[in-house]
Amino acid sequence: MEGIRTVELFAGVGGFRLGLEAASDKFHFVWADQWEPSMREQYAFECYQAHFGNSENHVCQDIAKAKSDVPDHDLLVGGFPCQDYSIMKKNSAGIEGAKGVLWWQIDDILKEKRPLFVVLENVDRIIRSPAHQRGRDFSMILRSFYEKGYAVEWRVINAADYGNAQRRRRTFIVAYHNKTRCFQDLADGVCTKGLKYMHRYLMEHAVLTKAFPVSSHSRTYTESWIDELAYIDMPDVAAKQKAYFYNAGVMMNGRIYSVDVCPCRERAIPLGKILEKGPVDPRFFIRKEDMPQWVYAKGAKHEKRKRRDGSVYWFNEGAVRFPEPLDGPSRTMLTSEAQVGRTSHVVADPMTGRLRTLTPIECERLNGFPDGWTNTGMPEKMRYFCMGNALVVPLVTRIGLALIEAAGQ
Ligand SMILES: C[S@@+](CC[C@H](N)C(=O)[O-])C[C@H]1O[C@@H](n2cnc3c(N)ncnc32)[C@H](O)[C@@H]1O
Secondary structure, eight states, X not given: OOSEEEEEESOTTTHHHHHHHHHOTTEEEEEEEOOOTTOSSOHHHHHHHHHHOOOTTEEOSOHHHHGGGOOOOSXXXXXXXXXXXXXXXXXXXXXXXXXXXXXXXXXXXXXXHOOSEEEEEEEGGGGTOSTTSTTHHHHHHHHHHHHTTEEEEEEEEEGXXXXXXXXXXXXXXXXXXXXXXXXHHHHHHHHHHTHHHHHHIIIIISHHHHHSOEEEEEEEEEXXXXXXXXXSSHHHHHXXXXXXXXXXXXXXXXXXXXXXXXXXXXXXXXXXXXXXXXXXXGGGBOOGGGHHHHHHHHSOEEEEEEOTTSOEEEEEEOOOOSSOOSSSOBOOOOTTTTSSSTTSOEEEOTXXXXXXXXXXXXXXXXXXXXTTTTTTTOOHHHHHHHHHHOOOHHHHHHHHHHHHHHTTO
16 A cells, blocks of 8 residues: 555544644545534634645535545544434434434445545444443444444543543544455454454554553453344344443454453643643633623532423532642533533633633643644634534544554555
């Protein structure tokens, strides 16, 4: 392979591209797609173009329409939208839900193009979704890869465990096609040594283990099957499969091994270290009149609330730290960051000691983007939104380096 022709789906503001290009100039981005369904203005796409150029290979269209234009490539990457995987919504529709359906767009591209490697990112909950049939959605994803001749490994990574400033937990999925050397090596090992080899592979040799070394593992593990002997077809998987997946796993020839692994922890960057040190604009400071709202949002609650049907229930939640501690990594940043709410970060400004929200630059730093990455003409609220959607770039760089090795580049 002369260089790695890479296609980026659900590109957002280009976190995958930024991370992979930092790893090696062997990643050649040949096509990208980004389209925000709920908005007329396409700010993330504009940001992508501002950094990577206006090109007919940068497409701003629903992937359902654009997928027929995807060129041949060696590596497919993307952080596919995840809203429906929320286990916070009790009746989560999982992969069959409106946005979850996007998985099948990836599936169609795999069917048509069979890239040698695939790297996907999603929320940590994807391996447990949906709430009423744990592990079903992820089993369907694994089956889908299996049917196309891929081996798959996954890890749930907390960015702070590997030296970043945010405790952002995401599932990374790496798949390689049976034409690759790493597939064949894994297949040989599993064929001759079985489950023991799958375990050793996860502890030492997997692409994601090279990127994110592990120190130990849990005593318990799960083994399951996703092949035709276990399930006739995909609807059969959807109807019957229930599986418990741990934070690491591998699927080879329809056999799945999964175990909880412990990261070789690297010192996280404390939140205090990424804060802007100079004077920040007054608009970031919490106004006196807004303080009660913040105090309420962050505080403990034990109160009666009404359901839509008029019935009453007790709502309980504990207090969260307010302001944030600065001596450890931050909590996960969401798309609603900086709006008054429980999940937004409020910090004591290093210069004045007064309480304020994070600035867009600080949010970029939490994800490892260069300062001002999203300062490409979008409204400030969208800069927060884009960072809430984005991934932690240095994690992708590490995966890129491990992938280069696996691809023999
Ligand atoms: C989780 S974010 C990925 C962010 C990206 N990894 C980054 O670093 O910015 C998913 C992206 O998919 C886009 N998206 C959602 N539905 C889409 C569709 N039907 N077609 C194309 N893109 C879509 C969203 O606008 C969002 O930017």
